[in-house]
Amino acid sequence: MENWSQTLSTGPLLGIAAAAVILILVLVIKVKMHAFFALIIASLLTALATGIPLDSIVNDVMIKSFGETLGPIALLIGLGAVLGRLIESSGGARVIAERMVDIFGEDRAAFALGVSSLFLGFPIFFDAGLVVMLPIIFAVARRIGGNNLLLYGFSGAVAFSVMHVFLPPHPGPVAAADTFEADLGVVMLLGLIVAVPTWYVTGYLWAKFINSRYPMIVPNIFGVEDPDQPENPPSLRTVLTILILPIALIFMNTSLSALGSAGKVDLDDTWVKALMLIGTSQVALLISAIIALLVLGRFRGVEGSALEKLVDRTLGSVAAVILITGAGGMFGGVLRASGVGDALSQTLSDTGMPLIFATYLIAVILRVAQGSATVALVTTAGVLAPAVATANFGVIDTAAVTLAAAAGSAFAGHVNDSGFWLVGRLMDLDVKTTLKTWTVQQALESVVGFALVLAIYAAF
Structure with missing residues (x-):
């Protein structure tokens, strides 16, 4: 791959990418092939069609992108699922659900869960937030009853999505702000102004619809909640402490990173490195899961063999989620390696349209073409940074351009996005339903977010 360069023009590359997406949809929806196999087949055929060297397709592109996707996600899903199952089986989820309903009432429970997810989404990445909160969200939904999966599930999931897309310290906004030389504090403030109403319209209201x-x-x-759960479930304080622990540890990590960037602490100090290690998402969830095994398991009289079986069943239930998520990342990796996104973004950047519109559209095209919101955002910033630097923008305008790229990077996540498969599988949605619900939501999130960014840009 080092000496290889793409010789196909934008038109053929776009046609191949579109054909690959159509192939996945046909195999999954019409042929009823398992999504794991459909994604692998589409990845291989796309790599061949776009001319990636034969000796690089499997190891350098497919396996590498599969591993890069699963590296951070697999541990999060596994550990988060175990943590959620322990809270559920001990009766802790029932305790939280009943208290939520008592405080907010059944009519406002979904809204309250969404707002809670917004707060949690500030320090926690999208995938980690989902696996921490979904067990609680599902428990509340079961407690209230009815066919309300999308109302509760989407109210929470979209909250994590908007925070991940628009707010530092998440990697996409941070990297784009740095590339555009935008003031990170201003990006954070304006991002919050954009994220909250975007969640309300495209998260809560869309979920109700x-x-x-x-x-x-x-x-x-x-x-599922066991009807024979313990008569003495853990206290609300115990359950909340276990839930808040990974959030606090992760927030400690992001806070230290921000203080280090501001020169308040030395990131090379051993104690800082140790605390940041503890606060990484995977280690934080590991610590929390171990404590949950002790506090909600052994200390409550659950035998070791029973805990082992519980963990085995839980990990088995999420194995398909993990593999399909990795395969979705593989497909996106093949599209990136083929140069589809680069060709499209370069073509659009040469059209001469207003910079903030070009920024949004390039991010949209990159998102649709290769799947990753972070890659779309970072790549857009790299392509347009010289233009922004020569535009003599003020602080607000530069932050608005950064958020325009962020809005574009959220557009219409579909089969080449690992998040699409993560949401669909965790909520047990088939591909067709996920496209009609989650993909449309992501498009709405992008458009509404960009409209709010344009309003800020025009006002200043």
């Missing part, structure tokens, strides 16, 4: 169109029961991916 789409749930009325596609009413579904809550799936058993994290286990």
Whole structure:
């Protein structure tokens, strides 16, 4: 791959990418092939069609992108699922669900869960937030009853999505702000102004609408509440402490990183490195899961063999989620390696349209073409940074351009996006339903977010 360069023009590359997406949809929806196999087949054929060297296709592109996707995600899904199952089986989820309903009432429970997810989404990445919160979200939905999966699931999931897309310290906004030389504090402030109403319109209101169109029961991916749960479930304080622990540890990591960037602490100090290690998402969830095994398991009289079986069943239930998520990342990696995104972004950047519109559209095209929101955002910033530097923008305008790229990077996540498969599988949605609900939501999130960014840009 080092000496290889793409010789196909934008037109053929775009046609190949479109054909690959159509192939996946046909194999999964019409042929009823398992998504794991469909994604692998599409990845291989796309690599061949775009001319990637034969000796690089498997190891250098497919396996590498599969591993890069699963590296951070597999541990999060596995550990988060175990943590959620322990809270569920001990009766802790029931305790939280009942208290939520008592405080907010059944009519406002979904809204309250969404707001809670917004707060949690500030320090926690999208995938980690989902696996931490979905067991609680599902427990509340079961407690209230009815076919309300999308109302509750999407209210929480979209909250994590908007925070991940628009707010530092998430990697995409941070990298784009650095590339555009935008003030990170201003990006954070304006990002918050954009993210909250975007969640309300495209998360909570959309969830209410789409749930009325596609009413579904809550799936058993994290286990179903056992009717013979302990008569003495853990206290609310105990359960909340276990839930807040990984969030606090992760927030400690991001806070130290921000203080280091501001020169307040030395990131090379051993104690800082140790605390940041503890606060990485995977280690934080590991610590929390171990404590949950002790506090909600052994200390409550659950035998070691029973805990082992519980963990085995939980990991088995999420194995398909993990593999399909990795395969979706593989497909996106093949598209990136083929040069589809680079060719499209360069073509659009040469059209001469207003910079903020070009920024948004390039990010949209990159997102649709290769799947990763972070890659779309970072690549857009790299392509347009010289133009922004020569535009003599003020602080607000530069931050608005950064957020325009962020809005574009959220557009219409579909089969080449690992997040598409993660949401679909965790909520037990088939591909067709995920496209009609989650993909449309992501498009709405992008458009509404960009409209708010344009309003800020025009006002200043």
